[in-house]
Amino acid sequence: MSARVRVALLGCGVVGGEVVRLLHEQAEDLHARIGAPLELAGIAVRRPGRTRGSIDPTLFTTDALGLVKHDDIDIVVEVVGGIEPARTWLVEALHAGKSVVTANKALLAEDGAALHDAAAEGNADLYYEASVAGAIPLLRPLRESLHGDRITRVTGIVNGTTNFILSSMDSSGASFHDALEEATALGYAEADPSADVEGFDAAAKAAILASLAFHTRVRASNVYREGITEVTAGDVASAKAMGCTIKLLCIASCVDGAVSVRVHPAMIPRSHPLASVGDAFNAVFVEAQAAGQLMFYGRGAGGSPTASAVVGDIVAVARNRLAGVRAATESNYADLRIQPMGEVVTRYHVSLDVADRAGVLASVAGVFAKHDVSIQTVRQEGRGDDATLVVVTHTATDAALAATVNDLRALDIVREVASVMRVEGE
Amino acid sequence: MSARVRVALLGCGVVGGEVVRLLHEQAEDLHARIGAPLELAGIAVRRPGRTRGSIDPTLFTTDALGLVKHDDIDIVVEVVGGIEPARTWLVEALHAGKSVVTANKALLAEDGAALHDAAAEGNADLYYEASVAGAIPLLRPLRESLHGDRITRVTGIVNGTTNFILSSMDSSGASFHDALEEATALGYAEADPSADVEGFDAAAKAAILASLAFHTRVRASNVYREGITEVTAGDVASAKAMGCTIKLLCIASCVDGAVSVRVHPAMIPRSHPLASVGDAFNAVFVEAQAAGQLMFYGRGAGGSPTASAVVGDIVAVARNRLAGVRAATESNYADLRIQPMGEVVTRYHVSLDVADRAGVLASVAGVFAKHDVSIQTVRQEGRGDDATLVVVTHTATDAALAATVNDLRALDIVREVASVMRVEGE
Secondary structure, eight states, rough: OOSEEEEEOOOOHHHHHHHHHHHHHHHHHHHHHHHHHHHEEEEEETTTOOOTTTTTTGEEEEEEEEHHHHTTTTEEEOOOOOOHHHHHHHHHHHTTOOOEEOOOHHHHHHHHHHHHHHHHHHOOOEEOOOGGGSOOHHHHIIIIIITTTTTEEEEEEHHHHHHHHHHHHHHOOHHHHHHHHHHHTTSOOSSSSSHEEEEEEHHHHHOOOOOOOTTOOOOOGGGEEOTTTTTTTHHHHHHHHHTTEEEEEEEEEEEHHHHHHEEEEEEEEESSGGGGGGEEEEEEEEEEETEEEEEEEEEOOSHHHHHHHHHHHHHHHHHHHHHHHOOOOOTTTTTOEOOOOOGGGGEEEEEOOOOTTTTHHHHHHHHHHTTTTTTTEEESSEEEEEEEEEEESSSEEEEEEHHHHHHHHOTEEEEEEEEEEEEEEO | OOEEEEEEOOSHHHHHHHHHHHHHHTTHHHHHHHTTOEEEEEEOOOOSSOOOOOOOOGGEOHHHHHHHOTTOOOEEEEEEOTTTTTTHHHHHHTTTTOOEEOOHHHHHHHHHHHHHHHHHHHTTOOEEESSSSSTHHHHHIIITTTSOOOEEEEEEEEOHHHHHHHHHHHHHHHOOHHHHHHHHHSSOSSSHHOOOOOOOOHHHHHHHHHHHHTSSSOGGGGGGGGOSTTHHHHHHHHHHHHTTEEEEEEEEETTTTTEEEEEEEEEEEEGGGGOOOOTEEEEEEEETTTEEEEEEEOOOSHHHHHHHHHHHHHHHHHHHHHHTOOOOOOOOOOOOOOOGGGGOEEEEEEEEEEETTTTTHHHHHHHHHHHTTTTEEEEEESOHHHHHHEEEOOOOEEHHHHHHHHHHOOOOTTEEEEEEEEEEEO
């Protein structure tokens, strides 16, 4: 191996452009930290003719697969995203013994096993710090710092777009629709926001976090997922009345040898450290048996923060190559069962539009009791035919709550089950 | 090397006892994560006769140096603290090629060079995650995750005792003396609290953080240090009036190739993420050019959180030994100048007891102007001979502010410079 470390970059959009800039601007420092110079040897793009700032145009190629397999390349950095062709490129690279750094959460959550297996076969590194929570150093601490401990639960705000929308609904009382429009206008939401607002992005990250936290393999399809499109201004006001705020949470927990992983909006108390995470920031709250409560906070997206994480990984794999070692970045010995959502235990906030007649509370309470769902508080708002009953439960299984809601819908005096939201963080 | 990894423990107090418990309780998981079983081979203590729960009494020895040098030992874990004899033991261990895991912030800050040099000579690992901010994974992210970026500033609450005292003064209006008494009664402060309240503990941690953040060597003696014993209930009330709270901060920054590292109480806005870090929690706020703002939060002390960090390091060095590699955990290529405190630039809150006479404000303002210290706001409280002037400055050097305060003391109309406090985080 030459004294240089040669890097191939796949993709040169917002993140890729920032990676090129950092490699260039910090070249001297990176050389000192690695012990050898990094050399950007090629950049695969779809449209090589496009002008991309001051980047040397001879670096561009459309032949990603050729670049990846080239003898001269030591490290392949992928910032294209999506399942294919990224998977083919990275599996080829790893089989050929090249180290891989990727920010591709969708691919890792969908078929991380293919990448980890290829890395093991090729005796190559696979690093992916940038795939979850952007610049926040999170995967390395989970993977390494806490491996003397037992993580019991990971609760995260891992999608900046939805956090911006919910924070805006919380501070202004806006509707989901208006807050989404504001986020789009400010560039926080994409033209098609469904990956964010339907929770797909958060679910992919949840799968990666759960896999690392619990030493098992969790795929995106194992993650229970609800987005924030049904969250109303009324829900936000109701949360406020309880001293709570609504966040889109990813929650991964391990109980009795089973892992549950879910993404859904939830009410959390304003005193919880995650409650004050505003704007498009991300934060991940980790509970471990010995370490207690930890939180990691920072920018979860954006070209520059994501590039910071990518270049940090490049330095790590470059050092590994020079030392002639490989770091296993997956640990799946635990091989745990995925707990179905119906078994998951949490608390619920249920809002019912009811007719304010004699016996309404007794009827409603009877339905909860029938399914063994214990009520913590009931509050009635309004009188006559426009009354609202707000019920907050003690912990119950999701299945018991779902059955309760079904039976409530069948009651004559319940005009509508206006909202059902989980209550977390207490 | 045998398929077992043999560990010697130096010290068996609160942290050591928890390390033994974790090694025992998590033995199976640790085996799976390392790929080989960990074996606790000996524990050096001063009084081996003392009963220590269910620990096998044959493990105890008073001969720490003999244990450290024993052929059979792979990893030496030191949780004794203090400079000597810990330094001698660890240097011997490293020279003999044993990996070292230590929580000893005082030794690292006083003479980290001796340990790092010994580690390099012995081709051995030196890990010390537990030395700063207990269970919070902080050193590894600084050392590895962010090494593709340029850290500009680290601001931390790294001493739980003083944070408990200041949080209590903030919430109850108590005096320093009463808050310290409460902390002592609750076990948050030691019988002799000077290492905490005078800022020595925080200064040692600041030196370690600054060294890692800026790739240079900073010793405890390079750190400017003020404790919290002079913080009054009046300062706390004054901070509140400004929308601030008072925290004991460690601040390390790098400007124009020089590093400044300081520990002192400071006012920070309540909107700053560090402001809501209450009780005995720790948090470290990191600013980096590409990553932006990051924060790490958790328990900074206590047997169980500290042991979590120690055992995390044990797993890492055990893996390294099995892979036959060594990780350099120091990077000092930058070799930066230490900026004297007088050159450090920040903002100041100055409270003066004055006689409310014609021209008092003009005289006071004249002194600030003479030293080029620009005033942001002035507020007068009270009238007549009991008036107080509260001045908040724009940024100025510490030397200019010190000269200003000296001249203010010489003014007839200034009865006393009641307090001078730095304002950070804006």
